[in-house]
Amino acid sequence: MRVLITGGAGFIGSHLCELFLREGHSVICMDNLLTGRLENIDALFHNERFSFVKQDVTNFIHVAGPLDAVLHFASPASPVDYLHFPIPTLKVGALGTHKALGLAKDKKATFMLASTSEIYGDPDVNPQPERYWGNVNPIGPRGVYDEAKRFAEAMTMAYHRFHKMPVRIVRIFNTYGPRMRIQDGRAVPNFMTQAIKGRPITVYGDGSQTRSLCYVSDLASGLYKLLLSDIETPVNIGNPHEITVLELAETIKRLARSKSKIIRKPLPADDPKQRCPDIALAKKRLGWSPKVQLEEGLKKTLGYFKAEL
Ligand code: UDP
Secondary structure, rough: OEEEEOOOOOOHHHHHHHHHHOOOOOOEEEEEEOOOOHHHHHHOOOOOOEEEEEEEOOOOOOOOOOOOEEOOOOOOOOOOHHOHHHHHHHHHHHHHHHHHHHHHHHOOOOOEEEEEEEEEOOOOOEEEEOOOOOEOOOOOOOHHHHHHHHHHHHHHHHHHHHHHOOOOEEEEOEEEEOOOOOOOOOOOHHHHHHHHHHEEEEEEOOOOOOOOOOHHHHHHHHHHHHOOOOOOOEEEEEEOOEEHHHHHHHHHHOOOOOOOOOOEEEEOOOOOOOOOOOOOHHHHOOOOOOOOOOHHHHHHHHHHHHHHH
């Protein structure tokens, strides 16, 4: 296959570029480097099946030659990032998805949208199955990401129904691993940096809110299987092992053998109280389930952050 990956220099995007190259495909990575980084794809430039284009996908995009798949992964993706870049986040989810869909249609390529568990908002159903419509505050600070992704799903399904285009929609739950940015503000990089440096570990709220963390290699294998499948409705990909944020902080502190104190900070607006994927669909139709246990993945990620710091 010859595939275009928008956001290919980002955390998840760069792991996807690597996976597709490993599987023998050609990859065009497109990224405006707003939150993506060239360091993430440095090791891929020697590969003649890899190329990089620096471009903002909210503008018209063109790629010469055939394409088998367009994977739209461009977007700021951590709550801190989309608070810093609210308008680019709305634009890449809305205008960027439109441009990427238009390119896929022109090339008769399969389109894959990176959607998110955020489309479920602060869910009042736990775990969240794909049929749950969510509980999103459209005008809250997180709404810029949640609503852009909800629009992106609607746009993708409209192209599928109206233009009969092959599409895949993956709802990605919390993912962690090497190449997360130290400064991206998410729980895993914050807690790891704080634990390694012996600084206070900042738990927001009382830490009773839950998340379910998937190691990035598990996520990438699920995305690959989904692309090769024929499922044209959204599919949750994530790890259903649900823990509280306080448990996550304590686990990272223990694994890092850190003496840091765990302190409390205010809970950000609209922070979801619970989040856990129902992955019955992915298990049944893709034969996929995550393999990497939390502590094993956290240890690998700690190794990365220690080296980075
Ligand atoms: N969080 C925290 N301390 C931090 C960063 C995040 O307690 O330094 C909390 C955050 O409020 C949320 C959870 O950890 O409840 C996961 O946050 P993250 O930013 O990783 O991703 P989210 O799941 O909210 O998109």
